[in-house]
Amino acid sequence: MEIGKKLKDLRLQKKLTQEELGERTDLTKGYISQLENNLSSPSMETFFDILEVLGTTPKDFFDNDRVSQPIVYTKQDGTVFEDREKGYSMTWMIPDSNNKDLEPIMLSLNANGEYKQFAPSLSETFGYILNGTIELQLGERMYSIKKGESFYFEATESHQIRNTSVRPAKLLLVVTDSYL
Incomplete structure (x- = not known):
């Protein structure tokens, strides 16, 4: 799993810029960029803070077994x-x-x-x-x-x-x- 890509996708879904996410989590825009590009790893506390701002839980973030919703219906x-x-x-x-x-x-x-x-x-x-x-x-x-x-x-x-x-x-x- 690419944690950085998933964080970026969630941030974009919430229509937040890197700067806005940084402000809400007391992190810098540069650090958010590093996380999204897998150049740095956050502490557990920082990671949980980011997930909270992005409106998800660690379980939901890492849950790959969830059945995705169908796109096409007959x-x-x-x-x-x-x-x-x-x-x-x-x-x-x-x-x-x-x-x-x-x-x-x-x-x-x-x-x-x-x-x-x-x-x-x-x-x-x-x-x-x-x-x-x-x-x-x-x-x-x-x-x-x-x-x-x-x-x-x-x-x-x-x-x-x-x-x-x-x-x-x-x-x-x-x-x-x-x-x-």
Whole structure:
């Protein structure tokens, strides 16, 4: 394991310069550079201080056995839920998306189908219409959105998506996980 490279990668992920990391750990920019280039080895205390500033633990830093998260997902990875009464089906496209900051969902609405009404929250919602036309109710306002169009809103008002046409509609929804 290249400790210096891993330290540099963590520093860059935190968007810190060598100078900023040095200031937060009472080290010089030059010493941080030496560590990142494997030209010097820190004491245990210094190493632990650096890891703390970089937001990780020694165990996580050295844990090479962790299973990395998949990058590509297939249709079989999704989980489908169907509500025949309300006329929609949805697919959670990422298996553990409820543990992520973003939750991508494929939503299919039958003719005159409607997705549940949501209360106000701190979430952000993006949608792209793949087929058909949907109606978005956002508070008291109504929007008609058709194939090829997209929408984005901060969910500070109650909202609901409906298909008011006689043709099926399909859309990609991406919602942030930021609830009140």
